[in-house]
Amino acid sequence: MTNDPSLAAGPVCPVPLGSATHVLLGHGSGGKLSAELLRERFLRRFGNPALAALGDAAVLDNPGGRLVVSTDTFVVTPLEFPGGDIGTLAVNGTLNDLAMMGAEPCWLTAGFVLEEGLSFTVLDRVLDSMARAAAAAGVPIVTGDTKVVERGKADGLYVNTTGIGTQTEEFSPGPAGAAPGDAILVSGAIGRHGMAVMAAREDLGFATTITSDTACLVPLVQRLRASAGGAVHALRDPTRGGVASALNELARAADVGMVLEERALPIPGPVAAACAVLGLDPLYVANEGMLVAVVAEERAEAALAALRDHPLGREAVRIGTVTSEHRRLVELRTAVGGRRIVDMLPGDQLPRIC
Amino acid sequence: MKYLAEYRDPDLARGLVTRIKATATRHWVLMEVCGGQTHTIVRHGIDELVADQVEMIHGPGCPVCVTPLEQIDRALAVASRPAVIFTSFGDMLRVPGSRTDLLHVRAQGGDVRVVYSPLDAVELARRHPEREVVFFAVGFETTAPANAMAVWRAHQLGLTNFSVLVSHVTVPPAITAIVESPDNRVQGFLAAGHVCTVMGWRQYEPLAARYRVPIVVTGFEPVDILEGMAMAVSQLEEGRHEVENQYVRSVRRDGNRLAQELITRIFQPVDRQWRGIGMIPASGLGLRPEFAAFDAEAKFGLTNIRAQEPAACRAGDVLRGRLKPHECPVFGRECTPEHPLGAPMVSSEGACAAYYNCGRARLPAAKTA
Numbered sequence: 206m207t208n209d210p211s212l213a214a215g216p217v218c219p220v221p222l223g224s225a226t227h228v229l230l231g232h233g234s235g236g237k238l239s240a241e242l243l244r245e246r247f248l249r250r251f252g253n254p255a256l257a258a259l260g261d262a263a264v265l266d267n268p269g270g271r272l273v274v275s276t277d278t279f280v281v282t283p284l285e286f287p288g289g290d291i292g293t294l295a296v297n298g299t300l301n302d303l304a305m306m307g308a309e310p311c312w313l314t315a316g317f318v319l320e321e322g323l324s325f326t327v328l329d330r331v332l333d334s335m336a337r338a339a340a341a342a343g344v345p346i347v348t349g350d351t352k353v354v355e356r357g358k359a360d361g362l363y364v365n366t367t368g369i370g371t372q373t374e375e376f377s378p379g380p381a382g383a384a385p386g387d388a389i390l391v392s393g394a395i396g397r398h399g400m401a402v403m404a405a406r407e408d409l410g411f412a413t414t415i416t417s418d419t420a421c422l423v424p425l426v427q428r429l430r431a432s433a434g435g436a437v438h439a440l441r442d443p444t445r446g447g448v449a450s451a452l453n454e455l456a457r458a459a460d461v462g463m464v465l466e467e468r469a470l471p472i473p474g475p476v477a478a479a480c481a482v483l484g485l486d487p488l489y490v491a492n493e494g495m496l497v498a499v500v501a502e503e504r505a506e507a508a509l510a511a512l513r514d515h516p517l518g519r520e521a522v523r524i525g526t527v528t529s530e531h532r533r534l535v536e537l538r539t540a541v542g543g544r545r546i547v548d549m550l551p552g553d554q555l556p557r558i559c
Numbered sequence: 560m561k562y563l564a565e566y567r568d569p570d571l572a573r574g575l576v577t578r579i580k581a582t583a584t585r586h587w588v589l590m591e592v593c594g595g596q597t598h599t600i601v602r603h604g605i606d607e608l609v610a611d612q613v614e615m616i617h618g619p620g621c622p623v624c625v626t627p628l629e630q631i632d633r634a635l636a637v638a639s640r641p642a643v644i645f646t647s648f649g650d651m652l653r654v655p656g657s658r659t660d661l662l663h664v665r666a667q668g669g670d671v672r673v674v675y676s677p678l679d680a681v682e683l684a685r686r687h688p689e690r691e692v693v694f695f696a697v698g699f700e701t702t703a704p705a706n707a708m709a710v711w712r713a714h715q716l717g718l719t720n721f722s723v724l725v726s727h728v729t730v731p732p733a734i735t736a737i738v739e740s741p742d743n744r745v746q747g748f749l750a751a752g753h754v755c756t757v758m759g760w761r762q763y764e765p766l767a768a769r770y771r772v773p774i775v776v777t778g779f780e781p782v783d784i785l786e787g788m789a790m791a792v793s794q795l796e797e798g799r800h801e802v803e804n805q806y807v808r809s810v811r812r813d814g815n816r817l818a819q820e821l822i823t824r825i826f827q828p829v830d831r832q833w834r835g836i837g838m839i840p841a842s843g844l845g846l847r848p849e850f851a852a853f854d855a856e857a858k859f860g861l862t863n864i865r866a867q868e869p870a871a872c873r874a875g876d877v878l879r880g881r882l883k884p885h886e887c888p889v890f891g892r893e894c895t896p897e898h899p900l901g902a903p904m905v906s907s908e909g910a911c912a913a914y915y916n917c918g919r920a921r922l923p924a925a926k927t928a
Binding site: 468474477478481483484534536539540541542543544545546547548550551552 | 605607608782895
């Protein structure tokens, strides 16, 4: 095998162009293999005028207003899991970060670190997912980059996406917006993504029907905006660290307390069961397609109704209330009538012994 | 959902709270033996619901918490060796040894892996004949059968690259040590349902009779715990001291004979150090001589590793019920889940971590209903 693209193109090469089934180091060389990879796999799927120009940078028209920019890097094992893959996460995750700031997304960029030996079948499926997710959201991927690293230097595929959107002053929920008396809403079931990924890891040893909730939350935020507007005080997509960490961050940023009702938490049976087996708390499990909204009490019902009007928000429910008591702490009223603090975790949740 | 939702049912729970309040004519002191039960009690705020009737002392039944410091240091020493794959249940990874923990050993290049079953460790040894696979066999009688099975399986496969670092402990000697201690305050026990699923409750009958303490075999969900408390309170009020079984959906008097047979085939009783408590005679399980080839301590020459507990940590008093976790002078200050000084702050089942994570002593006092 050779790393030299000029040899790869020649008549004696054992790996003729176009026949590779896996990523080779040569695909990152900047030569013909790289060009082929870009053309056959990336441009074909992500084609749009800005990208097709193939300049060193994308040239875009100024959309006016305030720009909102967010970047996120996606690392997940396995690359594909029930309900999605790293591609859907990479597009939806960054769009959701923009949406949580009340922004309308305009463009995405995508950077890829490919590990030598990654199967093109897998890469193609991931790129298809990205293309589908971006098209569904109506947001073009306008520039990108690929690098190839030696086998063993990466975990198959890492993806970075950056999103750019616009925001208006009338609708700019921020982390510090929660005020005493506000209602705390969630748009859907808690804990699906994290448990789906955990169950997909082959060493877990039990089967579940849980699928990831990965989804683009932009339509839900549009409904919240239409129904409650400026009464939407804060939004969060509770990814890593789950609902518990997201609420703690909001409580600290706004210097308020929060009270949650355990009985109201929408935790699907299979998620509760898998968490019970592993000794995990669903409140700390990652979500990729649901949001937490802090909404002024008088618009809370309207916001809930608007969320429930969309397929992604059908299970939307109020889970608690913002309070001026026990500032910076999130209290849970347990189903049996007790109470406890829901704190930030020191690190990852570790499965219990017994 | 079957076997979960009904044991978290708020109406059933409220009924049991009412029953305890109606039955108790005075204040009683109970101990839940198992860390899993401690976790449920603090997580759901159960003890606060009946605080005027019952004080719960949190017992020593968290395997992570009672594994002695020097055993952790031995684990860290062997996990740091280049040819070793060190395997462990997840919550042992953050337990601090004298200088470091398994997460840091892994970050510095040690091959430390979380397994969900000890048989996964045996499978690793089979797949990697060129490596030494060590499994950290900790826990009570609950985990002993699976760990025994791992040794038996490795024996059957003729594996020479698999060994176990054993730190098994058993419940009845610990109950004896607690009731015989001169300053004991415990008047009744909630025994650990999962331990009894394996062992049954025959071993507890002489304890209840000799020390005149009610022992109620109890499950782990909120309704289980409240029902176990109600049964223990009834016994105390009526002057009875029997072994009763609340966890009927899982526990039989004779337990699981197959599992017991497997334990005795592989392990034998040994004296064992309990972290924070000290030596309890015949309170542990060690490998029988015929399985000595699987003993990681001997194989890697770890027996000379000794350790000293941090002086500021009052884990021993907490584990013996002399001190509530938040009454410890370093609780929440020098000692937090991020920087634990003692093991009860590490595992989510540890009493200190349960108190800290659930915000005890940080919330304003409960308004009693």
